[in-house]
Amino acid sequence: MRRREFIKAIASSAFVWPLTARAQQGDRMRRIGVLSSLAADDSTGKARIAAFLQEFQQLGWTDNQNVRVDIRWSASRADDIRKFAAELVASSPDVIFAAGGSSVVGPLLQATRTVPIVFATATDPVGAGFVDSLARPGGNATGFMADEYSIGGKWLEVLKQIAPAATRVAVLRNPGVLSGPAQFGVIQAAAPSFKMEVTPLNMRNAADIERDVATFARPRTSGGLIVTASGLATLYRDLIVALAARHKLPAVYPERNFAAAGGLISYGPDLVDQHRRAAGYVDRILKGEKPGDLPVQAPTKYELVINLKTAKALGLTVPPPLLGSANEVIE
Numbered sequence: 001m002r003r004r005e006f007i008k009a010i011a012s013s014a015f016v017w018p019l020t021a022r023a024q025q026g027d028r029m030r031r032i033g034v035l036s037s038l039a040a041d042d043s044t045g046k047a048r049i050a051a052f053l054q055e056f057q058q059l060g061w062t063d064n065q066n067v068r069v070d071i072r073w074s075a076s077r078a079d080d081i082r083k084f085a086a087e088l089v090a091s092s093p094d095v096i097f098a099a100g101g102s103s104v105v106g107p108l109l110q111a112t113r114t115v116p117i118v119f120a121t122a123t124d125p126v127g128a129g130f131v132d133s134l135a136r137p138g139g140n141a142t143g144f145m146a147d148e149y150s151i152g153g154k155w156l157e158v159l160k161q162i163a164p165a166a167t168r169v170a171v172l173r174n175p176g177v178l179s180g181p182a183q184f185g186v187i188q189a190a191a192p193s194f195k196m197e198v199t200p201l202n203m204r205n206a207a208d209i210e211r212d213v214a215t216f217a218r219p220r221t222s223g224g225l226i227v228t229a230s231g232l233a234t235l236y237r238d239l240i241v242a243l244a245a246r247h248k249l250p251a252v253y254p255e256r257n258f259a260a261a262g263g264l265i266s267y268g269p270d271l272v273d274q275h276r277r278a279a280g281y282v283d284r285i286l287k288g289e290k291p292g293d294l295p296v297q298a299p300t301k302y303e304l305v306i307n308l309k310t311a312k313a314l315g316l317t318v319p320p321p322l323l324g325s326a327n328e329v330i331e
Contacts, residue, residue, distance in 0.1 A: 051272045059279060085111040095282050103231055122145055144299070168197045229255065264316075
């Protein structure tokens, strides 16, 4: 099956595989729990889970034959994350795949310290207490990092390159996860060297985001927007992109899907690739390896994506060096 057809098939399903599947004679059915920080109808979430399942299938795990995958979508709702974490642990899975960052990994580790957990996009897993060290995680969790906090400085640099007249920047962050304040701190520390004034905006719900972005944009002086990575940012992606366009704010985003949705520019790790790589760790654990012995890995692919149509609408000219370093240009 071709990749596009596979993703289409996954996207049209309910993403919860049958609970009554039986293993082939002589084989034990393995059980995988998946907890996503995104919503079931979110295109980004569908693409990430499809990549995981496709790679998992390539490694020899077949639905209804030797594995059953139970997927839960939390839409970044804290109550649902805790509830689904408890439900998945209670189902006695062989491995749980945390398809999200700290907001998902933390509650899963609160629910179990024995069931193996593989995460795909955790930021600073050592600082968050998820693992003892990157090289030797110890406990029952391991996986793949989303990015380093230092990426915040790169976002600010990219913003200044594409919008050199900007003197103010609002940083839209999720204060409920470790990475939100930490990435803001990096941006704040780097701001003086770019002669920028930094304002934090906390993401909690759509109404707060709309109000705070409008308030920041009201002075009509040269301002810009940086959106830090989180499940909430992805959940409110279309709203944030629309607000940046409405208020004429040049904006830098953490993932390609924002630029694809009309955002100006994005820079960050390829998180679809992270989910694909995570399937390999789940496979290795199912074959007997311990999560505490598998090192936490950093991203290997970063993407700079520029939306030229949005740049034109904002009256911006993308400098040739920035354009030349882009991995993808959307026209």
